[in-house]
Amino acid sequence: MKIGVLSLQGDVSEHVSMMRKVVGKAGADGEVVDVKNKNDLNVDALIIPGGESTTIGKLLLKNGMVEEVRRLAGEDIPVMGTCAGLILLAKEVDKDQKTSQYLLGLMNMEVKRNAFGRQKESFEIDLRLDGLKFEKPFPCVFIRAPIIERVWGDCKVLGKCDGKIIAAQQGNLMALSFHPELTHDTRIHEYFLSLVLSK
Structure with missing residues (x-):
């Protein structure tokens, strides 16, 4: 089993260490x-870390990795995006504003x-x-964080903060x-590993 952490920019080492x-x-x-180019995408799971979503999106395009990430997701490979990674997974972002944000467009959510x-x-x-059924609350660290404005189809809410969606699957x-x-x-990360091991 090989779990990759997209290593173009952002909180890479922390995810690698915890995983x-x-x-x-x-x-x-x-x-x-670490996943730095499309040749590294021979993985059984992928984490897209926090960082600068516009920069990560541009680097995914520049490095020719977009279609490979989409292929992995389409083949039921588990993918987790945190903060900037969440933005990249969304189908819609900042709907009322002009944005140069590139999206992978994999999840039925507006961010x-x-x-x-x-x-x-x-x-x-x-x-x-609540969607993860943890016995105790989870310590959530937010840094200039996005929220999920809405989900649709088979995208399910996992948790909220002050009524705002902050986790989905x-x-x-x-x-x-x-x-x-x-x-x-x-x-x-244990829950994510359980998704990987169930494949």
Whole structure:
């Protein structure tokens, strides 16, 4: 089993480190690798990290990786996007504004960037993620975070913050507004690993 972390820009090392910890804890036979070009996309799962969504989108295009990522998603390979990764997975973003944001367009959701405004650029809050059925709240770290304005079709809400959707799943695809890799709580990465192991 090989789990890739898209390593073009953003919170790469934190995801790699947490995923390696989770794979080891599960006693699973697998490795976690950096994905820097389309030749690295021979993986059984992919994490698209937080960072700058416009930059990551442009680099995906420049490096010829877009169709390969779409192919993986279409073949039921688990893909998790956090913060900027969530934006890239969406079918629609900032609907009322002109934007140069490139989208992979894989999940049935409309996203608003920097949705919590300047006064709340970064904050941490413990939230119940009802769709994940965790026993205890999860420590969610938000950094200039997007929100999901709406979902449709087979895209399901996993959690909310102040009534705003901050986590969703559509089959093998998972999107989070927050940064689970910046906490010491491994439950989200464990859940993602369970999607990989169930394939």
